[in-house]
Amino acid sequence: MSLEKLGSSLYESLKKILRVSVVDEAAVKELVRDLQRSLLQADVNVRLVLDLSKRIEERALKEKVPPGIPRREHVIKVVYEELTRFLGEKPVPLGVKPGDRNVFMLVGIQGSGKTTTAAKLARYLQKRGFKTALVCTDTFRAGAFAQLKQLADRINVPIYGDEKDRGPIKIAIDGLTKFETYEVVIVDTAGRHKDEESLIKEMQSLEAAIKPDEVIMVIDGTIGQQAAAQAEAFHKATPIGSIIVAKLDGSARGGGALSAVAATGAPIKFIGTGEKTDAIEAFDPPRFVGRLLGMGDLQSLIEKVREAEIQVPEKKAKAILSGKFTLADVYEQFEAVQSMGPFNRILKMLPGFGYGIPQDKLDIAEDQVKKWRVIIQSMTPQEKEEPKILNASRIRRIARGSGTTEKDVKTLLQQYSMMRKMMKTLRRKKLPFFGKKPQF
Numbered sequence: 093m094s095l096e097k098l099g100s101s102l103y104e105s106l107k108k109i110l111r112v113s114v115v116d117e118a119a120v121k122e123l124v125r126d127l128q129r130s131l132l133q134a135d136v137n138v139r140l141v142l143d144l145s146k147r148i149e150e151r152a153l154k155e156k157v158p159p160g161i162p163r164r165e166h167v168i169k170v171v172y173e174e175l176t177r178f179l180g181e182k183p184v185p186l187g188v189k190p191g192d193r194n195v196f197m198l199v200g201i202q203g204s205g206k207t208t209t210a211a212k213l214a215r216y217l218q219k220r221g222f223k224t225a226l227v228c229t230d231t232f233r234a235g236a237f238a239q240l241k242q243l244a245d246r247i248n249v250p251i252y253g254d255e256k257d258r259g260p261i262k263i264a265i266d267g268l269t270k271f272e273t274y275e276v277v278i279v280d281t282a283g284r285h286k287d288e289e290s291l292i293k294e295m296q297s298l299e300a301a302i303k304p305d306e307v308i309m310v311i312d313g314t315i316g317q318q319a320a321a322q323a324e325a326f327h328k329a330t331p332i333g334s335i336i337v338a339k340l341d342g343s344a345r346g347g348g349a350l351s352a353v354a355a356t357g358a359p360i361k362f363i364g365t366g367e368k369t370d371a372i373e374a375f376d377p378p379r380f381v382g383r384l385l386g387m388g389d390l391q392s393l394i395e396k397v398r399e400a401e402i403q404v405p406e407k408k409a410k411a412i413l414s415g416k417f418t419l420a421d422v423y424e425q426f427e428a429v430q431s432m433g434p435f436n437r438i439l440k441m442l443p444g445f446g447y448g449i450p451q452d453k454l455d456i457a458e459d460q461v462k463k464w465r466v467i468i469q470s471m472t473p474q475e476k477e478e479p480k481i482l483n484a485s486r487i488r489r490i491a492r493g494s495g496t497t498e499k500d501v502k503t504l505l506q507q508y509s510m511m512r513k514m515m516k517t518l519r520r521k522k523l524p525f526f527g528k529k530p531q532f
Contacts, residue, residue, distance in 0.1 A: 098130055098131070098133075098134040101126075101129075101130035101133070101134075102127065102130050102171075104126075105123055105126035105127055105130065106123075106168055106171065108122070108123065108126070109123055109164050109167055109168065110164055110168075112164070115163040115164045115167060117153060120149060120152045120153055120167065121149065123148075123152075123167065123171075124145045124148055124149045124152075127144075127145055127148065127171070128141055128142075128145050131144070131145075135316040136350075137320070140178070144174055144175070144178055147174050148170055148171055148174050151170045151174070152166075152167045152170050152171075155170070172381060172382070175381045176377045176378050176381045179350060179360070179377040179380065179381065180359055180360065180375075180377045181377055181378075182376075182377065182378070183361075183374060183375060183376040183377065184334065184359035184360075184361055185361070185374070186306075186334070186361050186362075186374075187305070187306065188217065188222060188275070188276060190222070190275065191275070192275070193271075193272065193273075193274060193275060193276075193277065194275060194276050194277070194305050195268065195277050195279065195302060195303075195304040195305050196213070196276070196277070196278050196279065196304060196305065196306050196307075196308055197279045197281060197298070197299060197302065197304035197306070197307045197308065198210050198213075198278065198279065198280050198281060198308050198309075198310055198336075199281050199295055199307060199308070199309050199310070199326060199330070199332075200283060200309055200310035200311065200312075200326075201283055201312070201322055202233065202282075202283030203283065203312065204283065204310045204311060204312040204338060205310060205312060205338035205339050205364060206280065206281075206283060206310040206338070207228075207230070207236060207239055207240050207243070207280055208243065208338070208364075208367075208369075209310045209336055209338050209362075209364060209372070210226060210240060210243075210278050210280040211226070211240065211243035211244060211246075211247060211249070211369055212364060212369050212370075212371065212372040213278055213308075213336070213362065213372065214226055214244070214247065214249045214276075214278050215247045215249070215369045215370060215372075216362070216372050217276050218247065218248075218249055222275045222276045223273075223274045223275045223276070224249055224274065224275065224276040224277075224278070225249060225250045225251065225252070225267075225270075225271040225274045225276070225277050225278070226240060226244050226249055226250070226251040226252070226277075226278050226280065227251070227252050227253065227263065227264060227267030227268065227271070227277060227278070227279045227280065228240045228241070228251060228252070228253035228263070228280050229253075229260035229261075229263045229264045229267075229279060229280065229281050229282070229298065230260070230280060230281060230282040230283070231254075231258075231259070231260055231263070231282065232282035232283070232291070233282060233283065236280075236282070237253040237254075237255050238255075240253070240280055241253065243369060246369065247369050250271070252266065252267035252270050252271065253267075254266075260281065260282065260294060260298055261297060261298055261301045261302075264279055264298060264301065264302050265301065265302065267279070268302060279298075279302065279304065281295060281298060282294070292325075292329045295326075295329060295330060296329055296330055299330045306333035306334060307330050307331065307332055307333050308332070308333060308334050308335070308336055308361070309323060309326050309327075309332045309334075309335050309336070309358070310335075310336045310338050311323065311335055311336070311337050311338065311353055312338055312339055313337045313338060313339040313340040313350075313363075313364070314339050319353050320353070323335070323353050323358065327358065332358045333358070334358060334359050334360070334361040335353050335358050335359065335360045335361065336360070336361065336362040336363070336364065336372075337350060337353065337360055337362075337363045337364065337375075338363075338364040339364055340363045340364055340365060360375045361374065361375055362374055362375055363375050363380075417511075417512070418476055418477045418478075418479070419468050419471065419475070419476040419477075419479050419508060420468075420473075420476040420477060422464075422468065422508060422511075423465060423468040423469070423476070463494075463496055463500055464504045464507075466494045466495065466496065467490060467491075467494045467496055467500060467501055467504050468504075469494070470490045470493035470494040471490055475490075479505060479508060482501075482505065487501045487502065
């Protein structure tokens with residue numbers, strides 16, 4: 093079962109509790125059975141599932157319910173708290189000391205997504221104001237340096253490597269010398285398996301030579317419970333300071349990887365959520381569980397808005413809220429929202445929207461927005477500013493230029509008109525936030 097299906101399954105189990113008239117022992121036991129089934133299908137370790145479900149059942153049946161709180165809400169709170177505790181309770185930040193040089197060494201088995209993760213982590217830290225560089229010591233895999241250099245160039249982060257195979261330790265030391273004035277240096281190493289003794293020894297020698305501030309292991313979110321054996325073997329070779337779970341998107345058997353890694357004691361600090369270099373986020377157990385259970389994560393949504401730099405000047409905000417906005421303004425907002433990621437990921441951050449909208453409808457909405465962006469791109473500046481001049485011949489030209497139909501263009505214009513009317517209606521109601529800067 094994928095992580096996506098795990099979340100949906102857990103959400104449905106909790107909905108059952110909300111629907112029953114009396115939350116008695118039978119209802120709690122049925123909930124626990126549903127949770128066990130969902131977690132086991134998601135490849136979560138059997139022993140961990142039994143321990144977790146036992147704690148949930150005991151607390152749900154024996155804990156005194158606080159005054160004024162319905163028992164069903166208390167049970168949901170217990171599930172949320174126990175799942176959060178299971179994954180680490182609170183986030184563990186990456187210890188970057190501003191002004192000093194911080195060296196992070198990435199290790200992992202081949203194919204775990206380590207090289208891509210190195211670039212993602214560099215981008216994440218670069219966006220937070222750290223002067224960041226990359227060093228590629230992977231002389232084992234053909235094309236490793238070329239791959240990382242391509243990613244580094246894309247995010248404008250400097251990289252050092254040597255395709256002449258002068259040895260990983262020599263490359264690492266030269267790279268650290270080259271980037272002596274940088275705050276963060278991420279050293280990418282060759283992928284290796286726990287049973288590859290020569291590579292494990294090379295990893296140990298490299299760690300001893302460069303003395304990184306932290307060794308970070310990259311785990312492939314799709315390998316399930318195999319993650320435990322890999323993490324333990326690597327931890328014995330070089331102490332693992334933290335974990336990054338890569339490929340933790342809708343296709344991953346992430347339940348197994350998350351639980352297995354969490355059981356080793358090394359904290360998960362980041363998760364990879366997609367293919368783009370921006371698709372990495374700090375791992376926050378309460379937020380992660382909130383999203384998984386369909387409870388939303390408004391804080392992450394706010395942070396994504398900030399990262400996307402969706403800034404609307406106060407004058408323009410007043411115009412939009414008055415219904416005085418153009419198709420150029422609409423396009424600008426489409427662009428800003430798109431930079432935050434797919435619709436389904438954004439909606440999961442909103443309480444109540446996690447699993448309430450069918451995936452096919454989300455896909456249709458996302459496709460519609462993409463189509464509208466292309467239609468607006470095919471308009472002249474005057475047409476974007478004054479949509480009322482769009483007559484039949486102009487609509488025909490825009491449809492041809494955008495590869496859409498005249499009906500598609502007319503649908504966009506109808507939606508635009510409806511949005512303007514809605515904003516004018518909101519203004520007449522004198523909403524309290526009108527004219528004020530949004531507070532985040």
